[in-house]
Amino acid sequence: MNQEEREVLDTVLQEIQMLRADLKVSQRPILTREEAADYVGISARSLHSLFEAGELKRVEMGQGRVGYLREELNRFLKANEVHYHDEIGERGKRLFRESRASA
Numbered sequence: 001m002n003q004e005e006r007e008v009l010d011t012v013l014q015e016i017q018m019l020r021a022d023l024k025v026s027q028r029p030i031l032t033r034e035e036a037a038d039y040v041g042i043s044a045r046s047l048h049s050l051f052e053a054g055e056l057k058r059v060e061m062g063q064g065r066v067g068y069l070r071e072e073l074n075r076f077l078k079a080n081e082v083h084y085h086d087e088i089g090e091r092g093k094r095l096f097r098e099s100r101a102s103a
Contacts, residue, residue: 029070030059036068040077050076 037044047068050056056076058066
C-alpha cells in the first residue's frame with residue numbers, strides 16, 4: 001500500500017469513527033448541554049437562556065452536570081417551528097410595506 005492509499009484509508013477510518021460517535025449520540029435519550037445545543041441549532045448559552053425563561057426543561061445529572069431529554073427538545077422544536085414559506089411571506093410583506101412607505 002502506498003502513501004496516498006494510506007492517507008485515503010486513514011481519512012475513511014476517521015469518518016467512520018465520527019459517524020459511529022454521531023450514531024451513539026443520536027440514540028441516547030439524554031443529551032449534554034453542547035449536544036442539545038447542536039441538536040436544536042443554537043449556542044449552549046442560548047439553550048441555557050431558554051431554560052432560564054422556562055421554555056425548556058432539563059434534568060440534573062449530579063456534580064453540576066445537566067442534560068436535556070431528546071423528547072423535550074423535539075417538543076420545543078415542534079412548538080417553535082417556523083415554516084419557511086411563512087417566514088418568506090412575512091419578510092416579503094414587510095419589505096413591500098417599507099418600499100411603499102418610502103416612495
